[in-house]
Amino acid sequence: xxxxxxxxxxxxxxxxxxxxxxxxxxxxxxxxxxxxxxxxxxxxxxxxxxxxxxxxxxxxxxxxxxxxxxxxxxxxxxxxxxxxxxxxxxxxxxxxxxxxxxxxxxxxxxxxx
Amino acid sequence: xxxxxxxxxxxxxxxxxxxxxxxxxxxxxxxxxxxxxxxxxxxxxxxxxxxxxxxxxxxxxxxxxxxxxxxxxxxxxxxxxxxxxxxxxxxxxxxxxxxxxxxxxxxxxxxxxx
Numbered sequence: 001x002x003x004x005x006x007x008x009x010x011x012x013x014x015x016x017x018x019x020x021x022x023x024x025x026x027x028x029x030x031x032x033x034x035x036x037x038x039x040x041x042x043x044x045x046x047x048x049x050x051x052x053x054x055x056x057x058x059x060x061x062x063x064x065x066x067x068x069x070x071x072x073x074x075x076x077x078x079x080x081x082x083x084x085x086x087x088x089x090x091x092x093x094x095x096x097x098x099x100x101x102x103x104x105x106x107x108x109x110x111x112x113x
Numbered sequence: 114x115x116x117x118x119x120x121x122x123x124x125x126x127x128x129x130x131x132x133x134x135x136x137x138x139x140x141x142x143x144x145x146x147x148x149x150x151x152x153x154x155x156x157x158x159x160x161x162x163x164x165x166x167x168x169x170x171x172x173x174x175x176x177x178x179x180x181x182x183x184x185x186x187x188x189x190x191x192x193x194x195x196x197x198x199x200x201x202x203x204x205x206x207x208x209x210x211x212x213x214x215x216x217x218x219x220x221x222x223x224x225x226x227x
Contacts, residue, residue, distance in 0.1 A: 103155030
């Protein structure tokens with residue numbers, strides 16, 4: 001069965017610092033991969049997706065993610081954190097022949113002034 | 114705004130009562146999904162529809178849970194005889210089958226069972 005692991009349930013960075021949120025998936029066939037952001041008491045907003053067209057994917061709000069098949073990873077980065085980036089981030093996978101998303105446990109990003 | 118909408122946003126109910134939630138997907142999307150999210154966890158898949166057909170159900174969806182999408186547009190999720198363990202955020206998402214299953218989520222319904 002597909003599984004998604006997010007290393008680090010909490011990540012704290014200073015404003016202006018690099019953001020790195022880690023995600024690894026388990027599958028012999030690379031699935032479609034997604035990053036979502038969730039602000040308190042809200043639904044999930046799609047940040048970016050990987051569908052095999054390009055290994056470096058750019059998303060909204062300055063975020064990007066790199067797919068590395070050899071490492072079964074899809075880490076999310078942003079060069080310079082902003083206070084408004086503080087939120088919960090979820091990595092999700094969708095098997096190419098499947099329909100449901102499998103989510104990681106989430107990483108709470110805190111941004112210090 | 115033509116995003117996914119859910120109603121109500123919050124529901125407080127007493128144990129044993131029945132509750133029903135509604136989800137209106139993005140109009141051109143033919144797939145609709147229900148997920149449950151408990152505090153501090155990622156969402157977990159419950160069920161999904163393509164048009165009006167319910168095509169997949171998770172083992173999480175006990176007999177007390179039922180979902181419908183009668184005309185292939187909005188969907189309802191009913192929980193009968195609620196239990197405290199049902200307290201969670203219930204999220205609805207929709208997608209178009211031709212777009213790598215890119216799912217768009219609604220704001221969720223937070224259920225509290227007392």
